[in-house]
Amino acid sequence: MIAASTATAPRIADAPIQEAVARSHWLDAARPVPRIWLVAKRALDIVLSALLLVALAPLFVLIALGIKLSSPGPVLFWQTRVGKGGREFRFYKFRTMIDGAHLMHDDVSHLNELDGPAFKIADDPRVHDFGSLLRRASLDELPQLWNVLRGDMSLVGPRPALPREVADYQPHYLQRFSVLPGITGLWQVSGRANVPFRRWMAMDVWYARHWSPLLDVWILSRTVPAVIRGEGAW
Template structure:
């Protein structure tokens, strides 16, 4: 006769998983920031050389339990990118409330490279250290996008958003919006230390160039 797993045992497992996840986040983000300092310097110089404006781009995103936070990225677009977005809305290639465009004219030359290799995401290691994000979790959404989510899509906010997830390693822009949300919900259901490590490992291949990145 199989013994039923009590809610207490499940809660203890979840606490243990969350502790290990946070420990991995802190250690990996700290090491990553230090080891990548030379790369940070090079990218900073290239961004400043190509166009005027800030090195980093910060934007309000929605995190765990619908709490908003400022997410950081290397700037990969022209300074007035958000203003130009409205004019490009009809060319959106992603279904749902998300905006994605492969040949986005707002992206700078260095921006294309750092987006292709996901280097533009590296400043989010500071979001990880602050506890606003994790290495693994659903990609953080904009508040205006979340307002258009269907109720079943809100499950993704039970966990911290992350640098990588199922969507990140499974096709990115080749996956439509609804399938993306299903993958995020799947992660919430499946999450474990082993799964997180597998997704982190798979993400390293993206650093060598992902044809689906934009």
């Protein structure tokens, strides 16, 4: 577990997130990696995301129809998330909640089942019936293949965070922003929402400091079994 003193550290919320991340000495702790590793990671991201977007196009159509039949509103949902270096980007998912669910956040905030600044409800009343199925199978995450192709994300990396969550981070958690966020990662194959927040952050920081192509392949190999088990997928 990485420890840090926060007694004199400025709150992340005291400055714009990208500025706070950029000036954080914790990013300097990220070890240098061979350039060929970075090239290989990006090449794998481009090739696999492009192939999957084409191969899964019929499934995308079926999911879109299911969402439209289950709940009025758009097929896709997007949020601002925080990526590498604190840069914010538009993050896509299939919409699993009723349209306008974000306006009900305060009404359901007391139902939050996660510790720390993260927010998650196992049986969220805002989730429509088809959306619940998509979540259990992690199919709502598929549009993020577009984020990977664009370079906002990688196939493997820490889960992209919401700005409001980052505002309450301990400063040493900012190490997770030294790498691209990912669709899958250590947290995602280790129980997801069942993992306590501090353990989740420790996993992300460890990945950011130790990632390698071999580690990415290992995580990818565990992703499908994790999705099938559905542990923490809510």
